[in-house]
Amino acid sequence: MSRRTDMHGFTLIELMITLVLLGIFAAIAVPSFNALIRGNQVQSKAEELVTFLQFARGQAALNRQPYEVQIKSNAPWEIRKSGSNEAERVLEHNPEHAEILSSALSDNKLIYRPNGTATAAKFTICREADPTTGYLLEVQPSGGLVLYPRGQKDGAALDSCTP
Numbered sequence: 428m429s430r431r432t433d434m435h436g437f438t439l440i441e442l443m444i445t446l447v448l449l450g451i452f453a454a455i456a457v458p459s460f461n462a463l464i465r466g467n468q469v470q471s472k473a474e475e476l477v478t479f480l481q482f483a484r485g486q487a488a489l490n491r492q493p494y495e496v497q498i499k500s501n502a503p504w505e506i507r508k509s510g511s512n513e514a515e516r517v518l519e520h521n522p523e524h525a526e527i528l529s530s531a532l533s534d535n536k537l538i539y540r541p542n543g544t545a546t547a548a549k550f551t552i553c554r555e556a557d558p559t560t561g562y563l564l565e566v567q568p569s570g571g572l573v574l575y576p577r578g579q580k581d582g583a584a585l586d587s588c589t590p
Contacts (some may be wrong), residue, residue, distance in 0.1 A: 439585040450514050463559070465554055465561055466577070468524040468525055468554065469524070469525045469552055469553065469554045469560055469561065469562065469577075470562070470577065471525075471560035472520065472527065472552050473525075473526035473552040473564060473574060473576070474525060475506065475518065476518070476527060476550060476552065476564060476574055477564060477574050478533065479496075479504070479516065479518045480496065480507070480537070480566065480572055481563075481572065482506060482516055483495075483496050483506045483516075483537075483539050484539045484543055484545065484570050486508075486515065487537075487539035487540060487541055487543065488539075488541060488542070488543050490508070490541075491541040492509065492541060493504060493508070493509040493536070493538055493539065493540050493541060494509065494515075494538070494539045495507050495508075495536045495538050495539075496509065496510050496537040496538075496539070497514075497536060498529050498532060498535045498536065498537060499535065503517045503518060503519045503520070504517070504518040504520070505517050505518075509538065517570070522555065525552050525553065525554050526552070526553055526554065526556075526588070527550055527551070527552050528529070528550065528551045528553070528588060528589060528590055529548060529549070529550050529590060530548050530549040530590040532546060532548055533546070537545055537566060539570060540570075543569070543570040544568060544569060544570045545566050545568065545569075545570040546550070546566070546568075546575070547566060547567060547568045548565075548566040548590075549563065549564070549565050549566070549590035550563070550565075550566075550590060551563055551564075551585070551587075551588045551589065551590045552564065553588035556588050557573065557588070558578060558584075558585040558586055558587055558588050559577075559578045559584075560578060561577070561578065561585055561588050562574060562575065562576075562577060562578060562585075563575045563580045563585055563590070
């Protein structure tokens with residue numbers, strides 16, 4: 428059987444080598460991609476918590492009333508006017524994506540006052556208790572928020588997921 432010189436395409440061997448190389452590259456890329464997704468979930472939750480707390484501070488200043496952030500370990504967090512049972516905003520959190528831990532707060536409440544000041548507190552947002560990929564969020568007495576870079580606190584490495 429004669430072979431035509433004007434034929435185009437892959438031989439079976441070339442196709443098999445290409446598929447093997449593609450499989451090797453995929454095996455290398457998938458674990459890195461999973462780590463990227465997990466890191467993004469933690470970062471997203473940290474930024475969502477910042478927005479949630481900024482909303483509470485804004486409501487306290489806007490309505491000239493104290494607002495409480497109800498911090499619950501196994502339930503959604505809520506923002507309420509002090510003394511009210513009606514939640515104005517709710518923060519759902521999934522511990523499988525990111526776990527949020529808070530420093531000791533009186534009655535598990537963070538209070539924003541009408542002048543924008545707040546109860547000082549610290550929160551860590553981690554996944555699988557790994558501080559190298561976690562975030563530290565600090566609520567200052569002035570009401571300001573400081574979200575430190577991934578795995579950092581006050582210019583040093585974040586050494587624990589406990590605030």
